[in-house]
Amino acid sequence: MSTIIPFGPQHPVLPEPLHLKITLKDEIVTDAIPMLGYVHRGLETLVSIKDLDQMVQVVERVCGICSCIHAHTYCMCVEGILGIEIPKRAEFLRIIWSELHRMHSHLLWLGLLADAFGMESLFMHCWRIRERVMDVMEATAGNRVIISINKVGGVRRDLSPDQLRWIAQVLDELERELDAIKPVLTNDYTVKKRTVGVGVLTKEQAYELGAVGPTLRGSGVAQDVRMTGYGAYKFIDFEPVVEKDGDSYARTMVRFRELYQAIDIVRQLIRKLPDGELSVKVKAAKPEGEIVCRSEQPRGELLYYVKGNGSKFLERVRIRTPTFANVPPLLAMLPGIEMADVPVVALSIDPCISCTER
Amino acid sequence: MGFFTKLLETSRVKSPWIVHFDCGSCNGCDIEILACLTPIYDVERFGILNIGNPKHADILIVSGTVNHRNAKVLRNVYDQMPEPRAVIAIGACGTSGGIFREAYNVVGGVDKVIPVDVYVPGCPAKPEAIIDGVVLALGKLKEQRTAKDTDSLAAELHQAREFYANRADRQVVE
């Protein structure tokens, strides 16, 4: 006999309303169906009333956690259609803030995962460390979460040499703090018991179901959109982080190692930061044509399709967010696990529902 | 007012339990609400506890705009909460719909569906502002209780007594 249990939309471990209809046979999940739409706002239709620059603020609010990268990708698209080349310093600054976003997002997620398997102290530590990154955001951009530094044609704010020195210092401290929690993730019984071998996604499954980001890299596929060298990534040396096992633990380790990678990237950027202007003037732009741009969010590949019709309003902005692509792989991971493991596995793809539904 | 009623009221205000519901938020406010619980801001030192169950919560924190699908869930969560209860709407979206108010699937602020006691503005609202909002809500919680005069309390008590007194009649005779 099978039972159908609704998981969500309001659930203690989920900060967001994810709703899964889970079919159980005793304690084992046999099937899962996603029910979406609790966060759907329809902000893609706002293109017809918000002009090019106002739209930057709208796309930032697709997701508060990776807002900077959304705005960056949108600006890349519009600049691509208009054929604008932005100053090199602006490219570097955009990536510095994007990587800071990646750090705070991964730390946030690590905390939530720890909370999902009941390890409250790790949750608290991760969020304490994360506050260091938030301090950097607040000091450099003026807001903690949605920092709004991107605009069409460049960036709005500069980083002074003093600020850069201070950021480097914070990164050193951050690295020390991460070293301190590393033994917990690599050796601790609680972490391994709940994540190793749970929610396995094979390499073939991951690729075929269109998984992106850490979910794909945790299954052994070295795919990272940053390797295409958009923005300032072409001036930076780095390798995608890959783990082979494809279980929740592998995905955790991918994200944990990406934290070190992000610190390294920001250090390289600070070292190589060129002098120059912050933005170019974009006057009365009327973009015409269509373009597809991709970027790597903390959660994976983000795709923007933008079509302009020759007026100051865009015809269509289409956003394919990483979690949207990670929903089918999640459905493949769930069958065969116990009900009590569902929260951990659901969190292991780092779901961002407000991204998914826009 | 008896000693126990007073004790109950005092302890409720000193240690409010919070349930958080994310309506159509962009996560910006949600992570700030969570940040309140973590070591830097640490609202637990005030006895404020975040719990998942609306049935034993005093304060409902709602972030984000209301849309047609989650309005029902929000109403449901609110109805499950015992009285006295307070509702806090967080962020520009929670108060008015914010940047999304013109989007087709957005109903508007939280107050379109349930009564709101405290509005915390900001996009996203800062943790300091959220803590301030909770403190304001505590005042409302206290007022709500004292506004209910002793008459209505006595009426409730009378109702309960009647119910228990009549229970024998309601029993099914086998």
Added chain:
Amino acid sequence: MALETKNIAKTQLQAEVASLKAVGYRFVTLSCVDLGDSFDLIYHFDRELQMTHLRITVLKGDTVPSISNIYFAALCIENEIKDFFGISFDGLILDFGGHFYLEEEVKRYPFCKVSVKEPQAAKEGN
């Protein structure tokens, strides 16, 4: 910078997608644009960070063959487009019947002839 797409007919879609899958392409997503009397559907595929785009144009009211039997991942996006534009897909594995995101109260197919109040300048076609 223009988007290079391969224009194909609706009937070729299944075969074309299957051949892309055979050479190791990953399905990225599907974008839809309202052209007034027809829809543009652009299928995005990726292999080793190189993208390929297929474009089909369908008249309003036409059905489109679903590719969810080839790529299971297409399921979500096809349901989304059904919600937003009202295009029906033939052979959709799991059909939410136009209520993937939207409730009954919401105007049907909000992305067609944009439902939000729009200024005259942007109003085109219908």
